């Protein structure tokens with residue numbers, strides 16, 4: 001536990017430095033970065049809490065993935081830890097109360113629902129994991145907020161609990177280290193960011209649980225196309241650390257960060273945020289990204 005805590009302290013320091021460097025290098029993003037730094041620090045701090053005993057027991061019965069091509073647990077089988085997510089939602093709502101009017105309004109409505117012990121909020125976490133879009137839409141209408149904003153709060157409040165579940169599975173060698181499919185080995189979601197490591201190896205970052213795994217260099221994360229003729233990338237001399245990989249077979253794209261060219265430490269959610277202009281560029285060229293892109297806050 002002590003080791004996990006020390007790792008978390010080091011991680012928080014690293015995140016702070018990443019955000020500081022990014023704010024200096026990218027003044028246009030400064031204001032947005034201030035809020036997201038607080039948000040990600042809240043999240044990372046929470047990943048050190050222990051898993052509830054019943055949840056740990058449940059995960060201990062998950063068999064090793066070995067050579068299976070199925071995701072280890074799947075998004076729907078993550079467990080919501082109501083005490084942890086409720087507490088986080090409250091903290092995030094407080095941090096969001098100084099944001100733009102729409103976010104601040106949603107934060108105060110959600111906080112009031114939490115104070116009143118409204119059961120619908122806790123149920124909403126389960127709907128979110130199950131991707132029950134119709135129920136989430138109804139709830140967002142009831143609460144008078146955009147569904148995307150409701151999902152933003154749900155996702156950021158539940159992620160630390162998901163991260164703790166993923167960490168348990170990783171520490172207990174349940175995840176197949178040789179997994180080479182472009183969907184997440186843990187939850188089966190699509191990646192929403194890729195990066196090249198210091199050795200040039202390509203990794204994908206899950207758009208939902210943020211697990212990272214390595215894959216072959218030429219492989220579309222959406223349609224699994226590996227034909228080099230239909231996979232190419234867009235690149236600008238002004239931003240050497242970034243590429244947008246496109247697939248002409250499914251007309252989708254994934255942003256890719258080259259760590260060897262990045263002038264700050266790599267933190268996936270931050271890089272996803274400060275490259276929103278690349279999403280606009282890819283979309284203007286007729287390519288579509290990951291539908292879950294907003295999950296990182298973009």
Ligand SMILES: [Zn+2]
Nearest residue numbers: 184187206209
């Ligand atoms: Zn995942």
Ligand SMILES: [Zn+2]
Nearest residue numbers: 220223247250
């Ligand atoms: Zn494709």
